[in-house]
Amino acid sequence: MIIKKVESVSKVKVIDDGVKDVEKQVLLGPDDGVPNFIMRQFTVQPGGYTFYHTHDYEHEVYIVSGRGIARNDKNEVAIEKQNVILVTPNEVHQFVNNGTEPLVFLCLIPKS
Amino acid sequence: MIIKKVESVSKVKVIDDGVKDVEKQVLLGPDDGVPNFIMRQFTVQPGGYTFYHTHDYEHEVYIVSGRGIARNDKNEVAIEKQNVILVTPNEVHQFVNNGTEPLVFLCLIPKS
Numbered sequence: 001m002i003i004k005k006v007e008s009v010s011k012v013k014v015i016d017d018g019v020k021d022v023e024k025q026v027l028l029g030p031d032d033g034v035p036n037f038i039m040r041q042f043t044v045q046p047g048g049y050t051f052y053h054t055h056d057y058e059h060e061v062y063i064v065s066g067r068g069i070a071r072n073d074k075n076e077v078a079i080e081k082q083n084v085i086l087v088t089p090n091e092v093h094q095f096v097n098n099g100t101e102p103l104v105f106l107c108l109i110p111k112s
Numbered sequence: 113m114i115i116k117k118v119e120s121v122s123k124v125k126v127i128d129d130g131v132k133d134v135e136k137q138v139l140l141g142p143d144d145g146v147p148n149f150i151m152r153q154f155t156v157q158p159g160g161y162t163f164y165h166t167h168d169y170e171h172e173v174y175i176v177s178g179r180g181i182a183r184n185d186k187n188e189v190a191i192e193k194q195n196v197i198l199v200t201p202n203e204v205h206q207f208v209n210n211g212t213e214p215l216v217f218l219c220l221i222p223k224s
Binding site: 001003004005006007009027028032033034035036037039057058060062070072075077079082083084086087088089091093106108110 | 144187
């Protein structure tokens with residue numbers, strides 16, 4: 001059994017033209033020997049956003065705190081603490097923090 | 113994109129001799145068409161506990177609120193909000209709420 005505190009896991013700033021003010025933590029991942037899927041936590045500062053992109057695997061998202069918008073190519077939907085979101089494979093998506101507090105969410109993906 | 117509120121997902125009481133005061137919510141699962149893994153949330157009332165058992169798949173756990181104990185066949189470790197836990201395949205485990213508030217945690221498993 002591996003037990004950690006979220007705050008003990010390094011935050012890495014995501015540097016890319018399509019991303020603003022996003023930090024990533026790999027809470028449970030390959031270094032822990034996960035067999036099938038990876039638990040990451042993202043922190044998006046007010047005014048920040050994740051990639052507007054698509055890929056061939058899903059996201060399972062749980063909003064820990066804050067509020068924002070989930071976008072795909074058809075809709076923008078308000079999201080907040082205690083929303084869960086399934087982004088299906090090949091679905092365009094982006095998470096935007098339009099609030100005043102950090103938007104913190106878990107985002108799980110299959111291990112490649 | 114499927115978006116839900118956690119509170120909108122039905123809580124089902126887990127009825128079994130080896131379990132006390134545990135409710136389960138399937139936040140993202142087969143009914144949502146998840147491709148690879150299932151996000152469940154468990155609520156354990158004070159004095160309650162989950163199965164002391166083992167199985168051939170992993171758990172990835174994120175403590176949302178409350179406090180308790182994670183047991184395996186060697187140790188008992190205090191857990192609380194913002195701990196993450198990897199239970200490896202075939203590892204004996206149990207979660208016990210020895211606190212005064214509900215112990216709420218996400219527990220993800222691979223889709224069988």
